[in-house]
Amino acid sequence: MRVAAALGAPIGAPGGAVRGIDRRLKLAACPAPVTIEPPAMAAATVRCDPLGWRIRVPLVMPATALATRAAAEKPEPIIRKGDQVELTAASACFSVSTIGIAEQDGAAGDRIRIRSDRKGPPVIGIVGEDGSVSLPGFK
Structure with missing residues (x-):
């Protein structure tokens, strides 16, 4: 719930978490408020500094972000087929x-x-x- 609020998007929506955090994770309760870092590499990081644990939450990427990333990662060919x-x-x-x-x-x-x-x-x-x-x- 806090992750969705920090990201500004509900679970499953573009920019939000792919799915909720698995309740089977046996993480110790954080004595201080957890830190939710901004998204990087299609995931947000939830961190408990006093206990030293962190988890990465995969995010649903908007289609425009995926297309922009693919275009940015693929440089223009120097050699073409048949050259x-x-x-x-x-x-x-x-x-x-x-x-x-x-x-x-x-x-x-x-x-x-x-x-x-x-x-x-x-x-x-x-x-x-x-x-x-x-x-x-x-x-």
């Missing part, structure tokens, strides 16, 4: 590169499939900031 890319395997002693065709879109740091031979299987490479692709395991 010709340089595929490189390098170590301290050597460097080998070839040209391949991207089989999927990829942003910097993503792992994508590259096909360098029409008859051979694709390889997985890591997209670099400059649009090149390197094979993992080679440094």
Whole structure:
């Protein structure tokens, strides 16, 4: 009840708790008022500082917040499916590169499939900031 009041939304509503706190939790009664922290990472934290316990209460995220978070987390692809890319395997002693065709879109740091031979299987490479692709395991 206090969690719903602190969050400003009832249980099951966007911005409110997914469900009520499980009554089977055997937490010692807090001698002071519990602290309810603002939501972070889709959960609110209920804390009893005198006894040292805390629980995280999952929240129902509004659809607009989920769409905004997904858009913010997904960077724009540097490489698009069908692009010709340089595929490189390098170590301290050597460097080998070839040209391949991207089989999927990829942003910097993503792992994508590259096909360098029409008859051979694709390889997985890591997209670099400059649009090149390197094979993992080679440094």
